[in-house]
Amino acid sequence: MRARLTPALAIAALTVAALTGCATTTDAPASASFTAPPAGAVPDYQLGGAYPPASGVGIVGRDRAAEPAEGVYSICYVNGFQTQPGELDLWDDDLLLQRDGAPVFDPDWPDEALVDTSTSAQRERIAALVIPWIEGCADAGFDAVEFDNLDSYTRSDGALTLEGNLALATLLVDAAHGAGLAAGQKNAAEDAAVLQDEAGFDFAVTEECAAYEECSAYTDVYGEAVIDIEYSDELPRPFAEMCADDESPASMVLRDRDLVTPDDEAYVFETCAG
Numbered sequence: 001m002r003a004r005l006t007p008a009l010a011i012a013a014l015t016v017a018a019l020t021g022c023a024t025t026t027d028a029p030a031s032a033s034f035t036a037p038p039a040g041a042v043p044d045y046q047l048g049g050a051y052p053p054a055s056g057v058g059i060v061g062r063d064r065a066a067e068p069a070e071g072v073y074s075i076c077y078v079n080g081f082q083t084q085p086g087e088l089d090l091w092d093d094d095l096l097l098q099r100d101g102a103p104v105f106d107p108d109w110p111d112e113a114l115v116d117t118s119t120s121a122q123r124e125r126i127a128a129l130v131i132p133w134i135e136g137c138a139d140a141g142f143d144a145v146e147f148d149n150l151d152s153y154t155r156s157d158g159a160l161t162l163e164g165n166l167a168l169a170t171l172l173v174d175a176a177h178g179a180g181l182a183a184g185q186k187n188a189a190e191d192a193a194v195l196q197d198e199a200g201f202d203f204a205v206t207e208e209c210a211a212y213e214e215c216s217a218y219t220d221v222y223g224e225a226v227i228d229i230e231y232s233d234e235l236p237r238p239f240a241e242m243c244a245d246d247e248s249p250a251s252m253v254l255r256d257r258d259l260v261t262p263d264d265e266a267y268v269f270e271t272c273a274g
């Protein structure tokens with residue numbers, strides 16, 4: 001999981017052409033146009049390390065510190081609502097959610113601290129830090145950006161709210177669109193409708209939606225613009241059976257939990273195309 005322009009440069013009037021997968025602003029320059037992920041394309045998820053995608057892969061997700069994959073639709077991973085491992089020192093202490101004078105960490109990812117989205121002033125300062133990362137993704141040549149930990153408020157013991165995270169998400173999505181990137185929702189199935197309606201997300205990247213039988217929460221909102229990553233260590237049924245399930249998104253891949261590179265013996269990569 002994981003400054004240059006400001007949120008004021010975000011584009012307000014964006015229209016998505018669902019049939020073509022393209023979107024352009026009504027009165028903004030052509031540089032602010034973006035393209036949605038190709039429907040049904042085979043994905044690969046390479047957050048654990050970049051490597052040449054296999055033949056037939058059409059979508060690749062990589063960390064913002066990596067270069068985009070050449071010749072495919074490339075998605076840039078940004079951890080916008082928690083600190084990225086090893087990057088705690090990039091954040092001012094008062095931008096992190098505090099309890100008893102110490103940052104609050106994700107219980108499942110103890111090296112990721114929750115950022116404090118509770119006030120408008122906090123959200124503007126967080127956006128000022130994150131937006132240059134988004135623009136860096138665009139400058140590097142990525143086609144889209146995905147924002148992780150949109151549901152961090154559920155791990156805050158009530159200190160954060162959906163409304164606060166939604167307000168920050170809106171700033172980040174607007175910045176992505178302004179930079180010419182499509183914006184992807186990462187996980188947070190229960191909030192998909194409001195995130196799309198109010199923040200303006202264009203597609204979803206999900207983890208284990210087939211395993212948890214929640215893919216329809218995304219496809220009901222985004223249609224074919226859903227990319228699912230299943231993990232080999234916790235499959236409740238054969239992957240081929242998941243691929244054949246009408247509820248599963250067309251873009252789905254089976255990976256190892258740590259998303260290692262092919263030279264690692266733990267590497268797993270399987271697609272529904274065989």
